[in-house]
Amino acid sequence: MDAMPPRGPRLLIRKSIEQVQFECGNQHLKRTLGPLNLVLFGIGCIIGAGIYVMTGNAAAEYAGPAVMLSFVVAGLACAFAGFCYAELASCMPVAGSAYTYSYTTLGEVFAWIMGWLLVLEYGVAASTVAAGWSGNVTSLLANFGLHLPTYMTTAFVQAVQVNHSTVFTGGHGLNLLAALGVLAITGVLVLGVSESAKVNNIIVVVKVGVLLAFIVAGVFFVHPANWHPFIPHSEGGLRYGTAGIFRAASTIFFAYVGFEAVSTAAAEAKDPARDMPIGILGSLAICTVLYIVVAAVLTGMVPYRQLGGPAPIALAVNRMGPAFVWFAVVIKVGAVAGLTSVMLILTYGQTRIFFSMARDGLLPKMFSVLHPRFRTPWIGTVLLGSAIATAAAMLPIDILGNLVSLGTAVAFAIVCISVLWLRAKAPDMPRPYRAPGGIWTPILGIIGSLVMAAPLLADIILSAIKGDIIPASILGGYIVLGAMLYAGYGLKHSRLAQGLGQRDVDGIPGPGAMQAELRGIGQDHA
16 A cells, blocks of 8 residues: 655644554553652652752852752743643653654654754763763762873863853863763663663662762851852853843753653553652752752852862862861762763663654664664664764863753743644643643743743854854754754655655554554644
């Protein structure tokens, strides 16, 4: 039977809801996750380089001690988007997550944009985590008298302060330690990784335990004078003052990357309508409180202008003095372990997103080729791991973190738009969970996401105007590369445009199943 291409404008062709449900219909997942599991899962995904690394940079460059307020702002923006993720996950529990949501609601070009944004949210985030991991490993080795040469732990591009502005210059070194960390993780992923709720819970206990230990011990080394002024006087632009609080919120928005992973567990939640909001909002609330307290102790222990390095918590612990060398080692070991797990999860997530896109024909097939023995997408994993390692070696955490936050904010906005579209076009669609607040929740989610993205774009534009074109060049090059890949490959090889279904990818079409699938392809719910 020959499949007919979908109707409608080429760039806006959409997967039908029936097709998406068909694709995930063979996933007989057990509903075993309760609210506690989902909360712990969320905490495990959220706590990572954001708190271990970006908090110090946000305080040093933009908000000072008021970085505590920045966490509240970023947390609220995430909460509204979280409601929208929960609603979509309850009615479309698919592996592609936000990428598939966009394919079903807004069309193929938006699905591509979402997939490309998720590279920032996962792939570039993994590079950022690797940079933070490198800083913590370097600090840990120093405790044992091992001092790595600076050129092996310093990114090629570095941020330099010139007249109260951040300027990026090149030629400083290569962060080979960060690159080696990513490559090691890549090797593990090629061999295969299995994770369970029990393992995740152990990792969460370690991560939270390290931060609680830092809080309990660090509070005795807090100097209240470091909190004054709480909101530093503005130095122009987005540096300090009230504007600095929102700019810092955009930076530490990175600290919440991963909370949406809770929404992907909807198919395994015992009661999605009740448990998903608890899992998403509960993990967000707990992490926000934990972040605020850590930020308070951190800025109380060390003057905020000195917190701009890749390992601010390690720096603060070192300030406790020789009597606490053993404690510094404990804290740093916990930080390295926590960052290693986050680096693993983010890299894993990126390979699976590209796997989904390759199966849809929007990326080359090599990203979906499985290893004959390990049954992992090994070629795509090696290529992505190499790219992530290169970014970690070349770019400083300042640029990487901002790119991640920017991509995440825009991705959240698209998810909120998808909720609005789906409510208008398919109002009777079964929704095990419906975000409260009517249309205002997704609208506030869109506004919150744009508020997070705006300072980042403004900062890039202002830097370019002042002659620092590195951030703008990287962002512009990334956008152009994405457009070229879609125009040069995705448009021609899209399986949806050819009227082909997911079963063709697996090589087991099945006449009855194929006919049912083809009836769903390209249906326009408008």
